[in-house]
Amino acid sequence: MNGRQAVPSIRGKPGWLRRLDPLTKGIWLLCTGLAVMLTLSLTAQLLWFLIVLLIAGTGAGWRLKQWRLFALWALGFGLPLLLFQWLMLPSGGEEPLWQPFGSGGPTLTASALELSAALTLRSMTLFASSIVYATTTEPRDVVVALTQQLRMPDKLAYAAAVALRFVPLLLAEAEQIRRAERLRRLTPVRGVGGRLQSARRMALAIVRSALRHVQDVSTAMEAKRFGSARARTQWRRIAISPVGCLLAAATIGAAAATLVWL
Amino acid sequence: MNMPLLRLSQVSFNYPDAPCLLKELNLTIEQGSVTVILGESGSGKSTLSRIMAKVMPEHEGQLDGSVYVSDETVGHMGGELSSFVIGVVEDELAFGPANLGVDSMEIERRIDRELMRMNMLDYRLSAMEQLSGGQQQQIAASSVWTMEPQLLIMDDAWSHLDKDAKLLFADALLLWLKESSARALVMILPRVEQRDQSHPLWLQANWLELKHGQLHPTVPFELARSFSTSKGSEGESTIREDRNVDEPWKVAAIKLEDARSSYPDSVFGIQADGVLMQGEAVLLQGENGSGKTTLLHMITQSLPLLHGTASIAGHSLAKLKAHVLARLIGYVPQSSYAMFLYSTVQQELEFVYDSTIAIGQEPNTLWCLANLLDEYDGCSVEKVDPITKRTQGKQDDLRTEWVNNHLELLGLTHRAEDHPQEISAANRRMLSLIMATAHRPHLLILDEPTAGLDERSASALIQYCEMLRQQGTALIVATHDELWDRYAQERSNWHIWMMNNGNLRIHNDEPVIEN
Amino acid sequence: MALLAAANGVATSLLSHVNKLLHGWGGPILTSTIVGVYMVYGLLAMYIIRKPGAAAGTYAIGALLQIMVGTSYGIWSAIAAAACYAVIVEPLFFIYRYKRFGWLAMLFAGVAMVPLWFVVAAFMFGYIHYSSTVLIVSLFVRCASGMLLCGGLTKWIGDRLASTRYVRPYALGQQHNNAA
Ligand SMILES: Nc1ncnc2c1ncn2[C@@H]1O[C@H](COP(=O)(O)OP(=O)(O)OP(=O)(O)O)[C@@H](O)[C@H]1O
Ligand SMILES: Nc1ncnc2c1ncn2[C@@H]1O[C@H](COP(=O)(O)OP(=O)(O)OP(=O)(O)O)[C@@H](O)[C@H]1O
Ligand SMILES: [Mg+2]
Ligand SMILES: [Mg+2]
Numbered sequence: 001m002n003g004r005q006a007v008p009s010i011r012g013k014p015g016w017l018r019r020l021d022p023l024t025k026g027i028w029l030l031c032t033g034l035a036v037m038l039t040l041s042l043t044a045q046l047l048w049f050l051i052v053l054l055i056a057g058t059g060a061g062w063r064l065k066q067w068r069l070f071a072l073w074a075l076g077f078g079l080p081l082l083l084f085q086w087l088m089l090p091s092g093g094e095e096p097l098w099q100p101f102g103s104g105g106p107t108l109t110a111s112a113l114e115l116s117a118a119l120t121l122r123s124m125t126l127f128a129s130s131i132v133y134a135t136t137t138e139p140r141d142v143v144v145a146l147t148q149q150l151r152m153p154d155k156l157a158y159a160a161a162v163a164l165r166f167v168p169l170l171l172a173e174a175e176q177i178r179r180a181e182r183l184r185r186l187t188p189v190r191g192v193g194g195r196l197q198s199a200r201r202m203a204l205a206i207v208r209s210a211l212r213h214v215q216d217v218s219t220a221m222e223a224k225r226f227g228s229a230r231a232r233t234q235w236r237r238i239a240i241s242p243v244g245c246l247l248a249a250a251t252i253g254a255a256a257a258t259l260v261w262l
Numbered sequence: 263m264n265m266p267l268l269r270l271s272q273v274s275f276n277y278p279d280a281p282c283l284l285k286e287l288n289l290t291i292e293q294g295s296v297t298v299i300l301g302e303s304g305s306g307k308s309t310l311s312r313i314m315a316k317v318m319p320e321h322e323g324q325l326d327g328s329v330y331v332s333d334e335t336v337g338h339m340g341g342e343l344s345s346f347v348i349g350v351v352e353d354e355l356a357f358g359p360a361n362l363g364v365d366s367m368e369i370e371r372r373i374d375r376e377l378m379r380m381n382m383l384d385y386r387l388s389a390m391e392q393l394s395g396g397q398q399q400q401i402a403a404s405s406v407w408t409m410e411p412q413l414l415i416m417d418d419a420w421s422h423l424d425k426d427a428k429l430l431f432a433d434a435l436l437l438w439l440k441e442s443s444a445r446a447l448v449m450i451l452p453r454v455e456q457r458d459q460s461h462p463l464w465l466q467a468n469w470l471e472l473k474h475g476q477l478h479p480t481v482p483f484e485l486a487r488s489f490s491t492s493k494g495s496e497g498e499s500t501i502r503e504d505r506n507v508d509e510p511w512k513v514a515a516i517k518l519e520d521a522r523s524s525y526p527d528s529v530f531g532i533q534a535d536g537v538l539m540q541g542e543a544v545l546l547q548g549e550n551g552s553g554k555t556t557l558l559h560m561i562t563q564s565l566p567l568l569h570g571t572a573s574i575a576g577h578s579l580a581k582l583k584a585h586v587l588a589r590l591i592g593y594v595p596q597s598s599y600a601m602f603l604y605s606t607v608q609q610e611l612e613f614v615y616d617s618t619i620a621i622g623q624e625p626n627t628l629w630c631l632a633n634l635l636d637e638y639d640g641c642s643v644e645k646v647d648p649i650t651k652r653t654q655g656k657q658d659d660l661r662t663e664w665v666n667n668h669l670e671l672l673g674l675t676h677r678a679e680d681h682p683q684e685i686s687a688a689n690r691r692m693l694s695l696i697m698a699t700a701h702r703p704h705l706l707i708l709d710e711p712t713a714g715l716d717e718r719s720a721s722a723l724i725q726y727c728e729m730l731r732q733q734g735t736a737l738i739v740a741t742h743d744e745l746w747d748r749y750a751q752e753r754s755n756w757h758i759w760m761m762n763n764g765n766l767r768i769h770n771d772e773p774v775i776e777n
Numbered sequence: 778m779a780l781l782a783a784a785n786g787v788a789t790s791l792l793s794h795v796n797k798l799l800h801g802w803g804g805p806i807l808t809s810t811i812v813g814v815y816m817v818y819g820l821l822a823m824y825i826i827r828k829p830g831a832a833a834g835t836y837a838i839g840a841l842l843q844i845m846v847g848t849s850y851g852i853w854s855a856i857a858a859a860a861c862y863a864v865i866v867e868p869l870f871f872i873y874r875y876k877r878f879g880w881l882a883m884l885f886a887g888v889a890m891v892p893l894w895f896v897v898a899a900f901m902f903g904y905i906h907y908s909s910t911v912l913i914v915s916l917f918v919r920c921a922s923g924m925l926l927c928g929g930l931t932k933w934i935g936d937r938l939a940s941t942r943y944v945r946p947y948a949l950g951q952q953h954n955n956a957a
Contacts, residue, residue: 029844033853037901089906119903126851130844133852139845140353159834160841161348169349172391176600179564183593186604186617186701188585205603211941212599212683220345221340223317224358224409235356235366321945605941 015061016243017136022145024244026100028251035255038121042114044179044258045121051254052125056132070131078124083140085116144238154232162217170210267334267413267446268314273327274475275309275318283309285475286327291413294443296463298452300480301472302716304686307450310472311338311417314448334444335362337411339403339419346402346517347391351382354401358409369408375618376404379434380427392528395710396422396550396742403431407438414438417450422596424742428458436463438747452687452716455744457726468653508748513576515540515705515736516561518766520570521579523560532556533570534766536759540575540704543727543737545746547739548761554740555596557766558707562593575705576705589621592698594691596709596740599683600693607685608678610697611665619657625664625700668696688719695723706730712746720745731755801945809918813926816862816890817934820927823866824883824935827875827948833863854901861894875948880932887928 017025036048056062062070091114143161146152183204189195221227268291275284283306284418291297301307312318315338316331326533337358347357355373364372377383380400390398399422405649406414414435420428439445454464516538524531532553538544546554561572563584572579575590582590592744595601606612618625670673672689682693699706706727712720731737739746750756759766822835840859844852869886895916899905904912935949944950 029852033851037853040903088908088911115906119906123851123902126854130851134845137845140348140350142841142845155833158347158835160838168389168391173600176595177603179562180595181603182584183562183588183591184601184613184617184697186585186588186621188583201603204605208605208681208941209599211938216340216345217347218342219317219319220311221347222457223315223340224406225335225356225361226347226349228360233360233363233364233366233369235360235369238355245919318947321950 002135015059015136017055017059017132018061020136020244021238021240022137022142022246023149023238024240024248025137028072029129031255033126033249033250035258036125040118041203042118042121045118045125047127048258049121049125052132056128060132060136062135065134074124074127078120081123082116082120085119086113089115092184092187100136104205134135141238144234144236148234148238149240157225158221158226162214162221169213170206173209173213174202176210177202181205199204265332266292266330267332268336269312269330270330271328271330273313273329275306275313275323276324277323282322283323283475284313287476289314289470291446291448293412293446294439295446296439296467297446297448297470298454298464298467299448299470299472299477300453301450303688303719304766305472306475307452307472308340308417311448311450312340314338315415325664332412334412335409336415336474337406337409337415338415338417339729340417341404346390346405350384351377351388351390351393354390355408358405362409368646370657372408372410376408379430380404380522392501392525394555395429395550396424399423400427400431400550412444413446413448415448415450418452418714419449421452421649422550422710422742425455425457428549428674430460432458432461436461442473452714453720457744457750513540514538514573515542515575517573518570519572521560521567521572522563522569523556523567525556525565530556530764531568532560532592532761532764532766534560536766538705538736538738538757540736541731541734542755542757543739544575544757544759545750546738546740546761547742552761553764553766554761555709556764557761558593558595558709558738558740561707562591563587565699588757589701590704592703592706594694594708594711595699601697602682605681606679607672607674607682607693608669610664610682610693611668612661614697614700615664619661621701623701626702627698672696685723688715691715691723692719694723695726699735703735705736705738708737708741710741710743712738712741712743715743724749728753804885809915810922811921811926812891812919813922813928813930815858816887816923816927817931819859819862819866820883820886820890820931821935823870824878824931825944825947825949827870827878829867829871829875830910832866832870836860838945854898857897857901858894861897862890865890865893874955878932880929883932884924884928887923887925887931888920889923890927891923892916 032048032052036045039045086108140161143157146157146160147154181198185198189198266288270287270289272286272288273284274282274286276282287310299307299310309318310418313325313329314331315336316329317338317340318325346354348354352373355376359369359372373386374383377386382397382400385397390401391403399420403416403419406416420431423431435447439447449467458464468479470477491500514537516536518536520533520535522531522533531554534557536544546557548554556565559581560567561574563579563582567580574582574587577586577590578586602610604613604617615625667673669678672692674680674685674689677685682690685693695708697710708727711723712725715723720743727737727739728749750758818834818839819836823829836854836859840855843855866886866889869889873882899912904915928955938944939949945954
């Protein structure tokens with residue numbers, strides 16, 4: 001319960017994915033995305049989805065709470081999507097599996113179900129892989145990778161870095177403003193109108209404070225001589241890890257295999 | 263003769279649509295010199311520092327005169343708490359030197375050295391948002407320092423530091439100056455605290471005061487002395503008068519029993535015990551990062567109460583609805599910008615008025631504030647009649663009147679359309695205070711209210727708080743500022759709570775020793 | 778620019794989850810209703826900065842940001858969408874010579890940005906398998922959304938910002954100052 005030794009770290013507990021460099025992880029992400037996008041076979045989609053889950057399960061170091069949230073989201077949009085697409089996708093004139101509203105109503109066929117399941121799984125894989133990447137990668141590492149390994153110009157990479165920095169900052173600030181608003185309003189919000197008004201008030205306040213921050217940050221960057229003539233030192237280096245290479249290679253292989261065989 | 267590092271001659275500056283802020287100002291900074299620039303809030307100190315460091319964007323205002331800055335590196339630390347680039351401590355420290363192309367080993371060494379100096383080695387990978395106010399300021403200063411500039415310009419560099427940290431900082435500055443005779447330091451401060459006066463850094467300093475847009479040589483510590491002598495005796499007399507007045511309010515404004523709270527995703531937690539009666543005030547003290555702000559977060563329901571009990575004016579904190587709590591307390595956060603919701607000062611005041619009227623209260627009227635700001639006279643608050651039935655039109659008139667009166671009190675009538683963030687620190691703090699107290703809260707919570715304020719505004723603010731206390735408001739003030747200390751020492755209703763590493767133990771349950 | 782992208786990053790991530798639900802419950806048609814909001818940030822950057830590359834750069838950063846923050850549509854859609862928008866906006870304003878920023882021009886830009894990404898998205902998410910009525914309706918909804926939520930909203934926000942000091946260094950602020 002005591003202070004000093006207890007230091008907040010940037011994100012929760014470590015997993016092996018967290019230790020990978022952003023670049024090879026990025027390749028994994030891209031290939032996974034590409035593979036599921038280019039195939040329509042249900043087996044392939046299912047396989048990819050399971051692989052992503054497996055990787056997340058072993059490497060992401062999510063806590064139970066995060067898993068629960070993830071599951072909730074995945075089901076919350078996955079199931080309705082499955083049903084919706086099953087209903088909407090053309091049946092192709094085949095024997096209906098089930099006609100919920102009698103013969104006149106919409107039909108649900110086996111082929112539509114298969115297609116719908118494949119499409120749903122594709123969405124889920126895209127979603128899951130992206131979340132896994134985002135939760136296991138430090139934004140500042142990405143900036144380092146961009147400038148060092150992809151040779152992106154400093155200016156651009158730092159614009160991105162600053163943008164990234166704003167995300168937690170904006171969230172923190174939005175939270176602060178929300179609290180301030182609550183303490184200053186003195187009355188509970190009533191009805192839709194009140195809620196809208198208070199939302200508008202907060203949104204504008206957030207935008208304004210964000211704008212102010214940009215000004216501050218650009219002054220700070222200038223004061224610290226960003227972009228002065230001499231070459232910037234890359235004081236942090238990120239090594240490409242062997243595990244990362246392995247993962248990237250495996251994913252590329254798997255993606256190729258998917259495209260060829262499935 | 264030493265080489266000048268910086269020379270301003272006939273420099274004038276004004277922000278758009280504003281009167282001239284700096285008028286034909288001259289200044290020369292030589293190698294090996296220490297310059298301290300004092301100045302009241304809003305006198306243009308920050309503006310001057312930005313011009314000196316050449317970080318004043320052209321579109322901000324009209325700059326005339328010549329500014330010469332030598333090619334050597336200039337380090338500039340601005341007063342804002344939020345001017346970080348990347349947001350992780352070690353990156354922040356490395357950013358400056360990396361821009362200058364310093365060797366990576368060297369950068370590494372400087373980071374370690376700085377963190378060691380501040381005793382913050384454990385925080386190397388922390389995100390900036392997760393640091394306490396003082397820690398952020400420390401990092402802001404060091405992130406400039408790691409650039410090892412020749413000329414170091416520090417604007418309001420330590421207003422949030424505790425007194426030990428401040429002394430360490432001053433020591434380090436002195437050491438840094440001695441290392442090479444080519445270095446120069448410019449410190450921009452609203453005032454110097456009495457207890458720091460003996461520090462050797464000040465002995466070699468060249469003292470200037472920024473006033474009416476020009477720099478004048480000044481005698482240091484004059485202000486500080488005047489406060490203690492003039493205030494001391496008067497303070498005594500107020501105590502006598504107040505004694506009996508204080509009696510009626512003997513309800514606990516806040517009561518904490520083994521109350522615990524902590525940040526999500528962080529191991530830092532606080533544990534607090536304490537009782538504060540109506541009409542009493544307490545100074546919440548403790549070193550940087552000891553959990554003062556965290557405690558206040560808990561009281562304002564920003565952090566959950568995880569264990570124990572806490573009650574405010576007899577209501578249990580855990581069961582209190584947000585809006586009920588809001589009526590009971592007034593809160594001014596450490597970073598004052600966290601309070602503003604609108605784009606103009608006028609709208610802020612109008613909102614305060616409206617929301618106070620909405621709960622059937624007459625907004626607090628602070629006529630005496632004008633006196634406080636002008637001179638240090640105490641005064642009585644004009645008692646306002648309770649709401650009588652009024653027509654809608656009358657109500658609007660009253661609103662305009664209330665808002666205009668307050669603008670006038672703050673001296674902001676001509677700046678009503680300005681963003682609350684652009685007015686000077688003192689006005690900003692006063693505005694926050696007005697916003698927090700318009701609904702006459704039972705408990706007023708202030709987080710570092712006088713950090714970075716000059717002596718006059720700070721004492722006005724303190725006096726105003728004392729006045730509210732006399733009316734029965736309970737006060738919690740988290741602060742490192744010695745002005746409060748001195749004020750509290752003279753009064754029996756002011757106590758001190760010490761926060762130590764997340765633990766609040768009551769330093770002295772009895773009133774602080776009376777002189 | 779970075780800021781707009783950042784603000785968008787947050788908004789998009791939140792929106793993308795809302796969108797995900799809409800998608801789940803109503804497929805392409807419902808999703809299409811708010812598609813305009815996604816495109817605001819780049820267009821707004823163009824509106825403020827008025828230089829070649831303003832929108833493209835902002836969209837690029839926005840895409841990068843979405844990857845970092847996590848988007849529920851996956852990495853490719855973030856990249857592709859940004860590319861599709863940029864490919865339309867940049868030439869459009871080049872033709873306008875970075876001079877025309879009236880209501881009409883903005884509304885038109887909003888509409889113009891929609892179709893390309895719609896086609897790409899249709900392939901990506903398999904909308905292509907839906908019947909053509911559904912597709913046409915959703916394209917229509919999207920255009921309306923692009924026009925109002927992107928073109929209109931951008932113009933509205935931009936004009937609101939014009940008087941603040943934050944845009945003073947950019948074309949929008951300068952124009953405002955000159956006019957005043
Ligand atoms: N960007 C700005 N636009 C317009 N006016 C400004 C701006 N920044 C500051 N001012 C105004 O200029 C005056 C001087 O501001 P400055 O920040 O230089 O004062 P200061 O001496 O540093 O005071 P303090 O730090 O106590 O606020 C103030 O009245 C302030 O309201
Ligand atoms: N949002 C946060 N998330 C996690 N930890 C935090 C957060 N904010 C502060 N902390 C940690 O909690 C501890 C106490 O911080 P707090 O802000 O309460 O200190 P403080 O006593 O107010 O110090 P100061 O005098 O510097 O303002 C610090 O060690 C800090 O690192
Ligand atoms: Mg200042
Ligand atoms: Mg604090």
